[in-house]
Amino acid sequence: MPVTPQPIHQVPFSNSFVDELRGEVAVNLQPRQVPGYCYSRVEPTPVRAPRLLAWSDDLARLLGLTRPPEQGPEAEVLAGNLVTPSMKPFAARYGGHQFGNWAGQLGDGRAISLGEVSAADGQSWEIQLKGAGPTPYSRRADGRAVLRSSLREFLCSEAMHYLGVPTTRALSLVSTGDTVVRDMFYNGNPQPEPGAVVARVAPTFIRFGNFQMMTAAGEIDNLRDLADYVIRHHYPELGAPSPAVYVQWFTEVCRRTAVMIAHWMAVGFVHGVMNTDNMSILGLTIDYGPYGWLEPYDPGWTPNTTDFGQHRYAFGQQPRVAIWNLMQLGRALAPLVTEVTELNQGLEQYAATLNATQADMMRRKLGLSAREGQDDAALLEALHPALAAAEVDMTQFFRTLSHTAPALLASGGEPEAAFQELVTKTTYAPSAADAHKPLLGWLPQYLERLRLEPRSPEDIREGMLAANPKYVLRNYLAQTAIQAAEAGDLSYLHRLMEVLKTPYAEQPEHEELAAMRPDWAWNMPGCATLSCSS
Known part of the structure; x- marks a missing residue:
């Protein structure tokens, strides 16, 4: 059914994540541990002078949103200055392995989700503001983002979509009128930079790290509730959650992740920071940070200066890192299944799907068809x-x-x-x-x-x-x-x-x-x- 376009400040939001899972109302925004919860309710921190810089017309049509003027109530929403009555903003709690090491609680340190809107495709899409201010998960950061990184995320999210790569999307890019101090290369040379907020859009921003956090903290009820929520809303074809369905679900996550990685490899995309907290439970490319594209073809190349010592996330390592990350997700889901070894079928599915999809995509790049009796x-x-x-x-x-x-x-x-x-x-x-x-x-x-x-x-x-x-x-x-x-x-x-x-x-x-x-x-x-x- 067509969606009548409306300004974003007049669109009704739903809030399934907040309504169905345990969370806290975060009066205290100081960085801290948040045991026992899947999220913290927290509102964006207003900025001085929001101004719309860029807008995705195609995504807006899908979401039933009218294009905003440069300034006004819509730009106020997209910057975090205006929270409408139907929104229940939150920051999610998750953990993760960063460069192979368990980092403990991480969470949305500068991303705040406003809620979900119903789109023309019949799906609910979560709108999240990145750079919207501090949350209890900000650790030593200020919850803000600079224009350079926000512009890169906005452009690349949409560019990957048009390439046909599974990805989160980006709706808008808004300048804040404020400056943010950043040390671009971590070399002791911090500089003030213009601030910005990017509105990211996806069916959900749940990551592998959300499940890892619950298992690491021994919060098995939260783990089960979170898994059931994802299956109900994003994998309903699998049926009612059960130990057998959890295995099927993990297998499907593995399959989708393999398809995503094959697409990355086919177009020469290097993510740059494949930590488990940057892996989508839907098999979507998420968190566009120090990414790059193969220009000289080099399997050992990484665009991430932080990774120069290991080259862990280099182009040619991405398929291996993905299965390693899936193994960590499998370990996190182990308390939900009857027999842990059943999760191995998901890893086998990953390998089979990756090999088949990569071969198919390379044949198409070369103009070759899969012919009986022809081994390429x-x-x-x-x-x-x-x-x-x-x-x-x-x-x-x-x-x-x-x-x-x-x-x-x-x-x-x-x-x-x-x-x-x-x-x-x-x-x-x-x-x-x-x-x-x-x-x-x-x-x-x-x-x-x-x-x-x-x-x-x-x-x-x-x-x-x-x-x-x-x-x-x-x-x-x-x-x-x-x-x-x-x-x-x-x-x-x-x-x-x-x-x-x-x-x-x-x-x-x-x-x-x-x-x-x-x-x-x-x-x-x-x-x-x-x-x-x-």
């Missing part, structure tokens, strides 16, 4: 080290290949020169001829396999273009938008937003936004690597 495993496996050796830009390489390979099929011409041009055009190391040899040796083998496809070159090209984006949110693009926005110019941000809505389209008028990382961006803060500071 060796061909696909050999590609990754060849890409790494040649230091190609992942996005540019596959996009250019989408034109080059079908053209060679159609013309029957000499491929050597075409492949040399392809690699030269998409590499970051054009002088390293020896480094190019594995990829130049792989490409003719791939072309021979492609010749076995029964489809026309045109059909193959269209399929490859639909699987290989031309535009991704490279860090230097985001940083350019940040610098312009900090100077008061939002035109680049809005242009980038529009281009990223159709990342698989050619959009020749925006060609420069598809360019490889320029020389000036290699060592510029925010363009290559980032910290968790926001």
Whole structure:
């Protein structure tokens, strides 16, 4: 049923998380332990001068919201200054493993959920304000967020959605009129920066860490209530909660997580901080912090300066980290099941789904179909080290290949020169001829396999273009938008937003936004690597 669009300050909110689970009314906002509860009721702290900077029209249509003016009651809601009567704002309590170590209670230290709205798809969506002020879970922080990190989260949430990656969404970006002091690289050089609030949207923001916290604290009743809540609202197809259903549910979480990871790997996305408190119970990409995109193809690359010692969350490690995180979730859910070993089927499902989905997505990127009697495993496996050796830009390489390979099929011409041009055009190391040899040796083998496809070159090209984006949110693009926005110019941000809505389209008028990382961006803060500071 269509939803009649309304201003956000007039939309009725529901509050299932607050109404169905144990929580406290947090009069005391001082950082502290909050035993026995799933959340704390806490209202956002008002800011000085909220102003709307960016808005997701498509998401707003889904939620039945009208586009707000730059200032006014809607911007007040989106900044946390106005809480309407139907809202029951809260900050969730959770724990988590950070860089492999148990960190104890964490929780929403700067994110405050307003409640849920009913959307045109029949689903309830939670709206959460990130940067809305202190909560009992803020630890040593101020509950605020800066414009640079908020803009990055807003843009990337929506960009990933349009890429087809399972993700949380972002509705709005609002400047606060206040400054926030941050040490961007944790190097003892704190600076005041403009503050902002991003409104994040998802069916729920519950994480693996919510369940870990309950088990670690011995709160098994809360653990069961939380699991039952998630199953009722987000996995109703599994039926009434029971020990057997908990196993089925865990298996489905594992499957969804595998699909998400396969999508990350297919587009060259590096999350940067895959702590268990940053893993969605719905298998959605959540918490866009020090993320990045593979520009030189390097499985060992991480954009997170905090991870430079371990490279735990590097691109090539993401599939392994995800299953490790799922193992921690399984341990947290163990008190709910009859036989703990039954949870292993979920981990097996993860491995099977990841392998199958990655292989399918890579075949589509290469224009190959799964053909009976045709084993492409060796061909696909050999590609990754060849890409790494040649230091190609992942996005540019596959996009250019989408034109080059079908053209060679159609013309029957000499491929050597075409492949040399392809690699030269998409590499970051054009002088390293020896480094190019594995990829130049792989490409003719791939072309021979492609010749076995029964489809026309045109059909193959269209399929490859639909699987290989031309535009991704490279860090230097985001940083350019940040610098312009900090100077008061939002035109680049809005242009980038529009281009990223159709990342698989050619959009020749925006060609420069598809360019490889320029020389000036290699060592510029925010363009290559980032910290968790926001």
